[in-house]
Amino acid sequence: MSLSGPGVEQYPSLFRAGEINGVKMANRSVVSPLTRASATEDGIVTDQMARYYGSYAKGGWGLVMTEGVYIDLKYSQGYTFQPGIATDEQRDSWRKVVDAVHAEGVPIFMQIFHCGAINQGNRWVEGSIAPSVVTPKGEQIPRYRGGAGGFQTPREITRDEMAEVVQSYADAARRAIEVGFDGVEVHGANGYLPDEFLTAYTNQRDDEYGGPIENRIRFHCEVMQAVRDAVPDHPVGVRISQTKVNDFEYAWPGGNEDAKVVFPALAKTGIDFIDCSSHLGLDPIFGTEHSLSGLAREYTGLPVMANGKLAQPEDAETALTRGEGDFVAIGKAALADYNWPRKIAGGEAVVPFNPGMTMPYATLDCYEAFWDANPTGIPAEKIEARDVTEGA
Numbered sequence: 001m002s003l004s005g006p007g008v009e010q011y012p013s014l015f016r017a018g019e020i021n022g023v024k025m026a027n028r029s030v031v032s033p034l035t036r037a038s039a040t041e042d043g044i045v046t047d048q049m050a051r052y053y054g055s056y057a058k059g060g061w062g063l064v065m066t067e068g069v070y071i072d073l074k075y076s077q078g079y080t081f082q083p084g085i086a087t088d089e090q091r092d093s094w095r096k097v098v099d100a101v102h103a104e105g106v107p108i109f110m111q112i113f114h115c116g117a118i119n120q121g122n123r124w125v126e127g128s129i130a131p132s133v134v135t136p137k138g139e140q141i142p143r144y145r146g147g148a149g150g151f152q153t154p155r156e157i158t159r160d161e162m163a164e165v166v167q168s169y170a171d172a173a174r175r176a177i178e179v180g181f182d183g184v185e186v187h188g189a190n191g192y193l194p195d196e197f198l199t200a201y202t203n204q205r206d207d208e209y210g211g212p213i214e215n216r217i218r219f220h221c222e223v224m225q226a227v228r229d230a231v232p233d234h235p236v237g238v239r240i241s242q243t244k245v246n247d248f249e250y251a252w253p254g255g256n257e258d259a260k261v262v263f264p265a266l267a268k269t270g271i272d273f274i275d276c277s278s279h280l281g282l283d284p285i286f287g288t289e290h291s292l293s294g295l296a297r298e299y300t301g302l303p304v305m306a307n308g309k310l311a312q313p314e315d316a317e318t319a320l321t322r323g324e325g326d327f328v329a330i331g332k333a334a335l336a337d338y339n340w341p342r343k344i345a346g347g348e349a350v351v352p353f354n355p356g357m358t359m360p361y362a363t364l365d366c367y368e369a370f371w372d373a374n375p376t377g378i379p380a381e382k383i384e385a386r387d388v389t390e391g392a
Ligand SMILES: Cc1cc2nc3c(=O)[nH]c(=O)nc-3n(C[C@H](O)[C@H](O)[C@H](O)COP(=O)(O)O)c2cc1C
Pocket: 032, 033, 034, 035, 036, 066, 067, 068, 111, 187, 189, 190, 239, 277, 278, 279, 307, 308, 309, 310, 311, 329, 330, 331, 332, 333, 358, 362, 388, 389, 390, 391, 392
């Protein structure tokens, strides 16, 4: 949908129409994937979720990306009440979401997800799998329900399981397109299974998937190739990061040299876009002039989504004009105000993110309860001392 108002002229790059592999977007704002842990226990999508996603479409976003959606009934689910796309029943339950978003003329992509070792709630199996037997750093995130304390230690994924998981990503992508999604993003970032292959300290393998960066990006590439082949006519992309939900310090050990390997290798699989999540923001890295997303763009020429601390429209506009991305994915500010693009276009104030919106859980019920209790504003007593800076 096309927006109007003084903001459209003030932020011309943000409100310029865009396209990824034939899917048209009215502007460059993307709802960043946001885990809401609000499906049924069996991963079936609810009417509440359809209303939620439809609200973004009404709010004028150029593209809606779903939360991370698990891909099999084995080890991929990481959060209790996470939605799935592992079965035909789960697939069909997404139709109301797709319809609600399409009713406003807005495209929607699904983010497909395997938690790897970052498992704090799996309805289907006990335990977790990862490239190597390494207990994840940090602690489970209470606001995603079901988890407290440290993570369990994963067992090493077998080669047969690796092939099965690659196939499950492909099957999940196919199901997403079958039910009407316009495109698919593989969650290859933030510490989950593919990122555990890419990350030096969680990948201690001595086969062709471990060691040098060319090997550590191999699993991502196999997944992307399989997804590409499964849905040849629709946009396919991958999310990449350095930092993780459980580690905000990690930086690629080879710096820019790693980026020169990672991004071209991914592009070679024939994907259509790269989404870079930079929890810490878009400052230049590795002694270059660019953030991670800017480097992805430079080294591939593909459309790139920039993400991280772009809630202020001036910052989003600057990221676009500086070549850090072709699109901006907005996380917490989207969660705080579903109408962010419409209000920015209209020159209206947006509702700022408040950690109380994800307390005690990052669910739709808790979000709605927050507003029911405070219909006119942000209640001081709900603002937790600690900031919710990051997410899944
Ligand atoms: C509650 C919450 C849930 C999130 N869930 C996901 C997710 O499912 N998949 C993902 O790739 N990133 C997820 N993230 C990360 C965001 O997409 C985004 O990358 C991060 O919040 C930084 O962007 P921001 O500064 O605009 O908030 C989540 C973040 C939050 C706050």
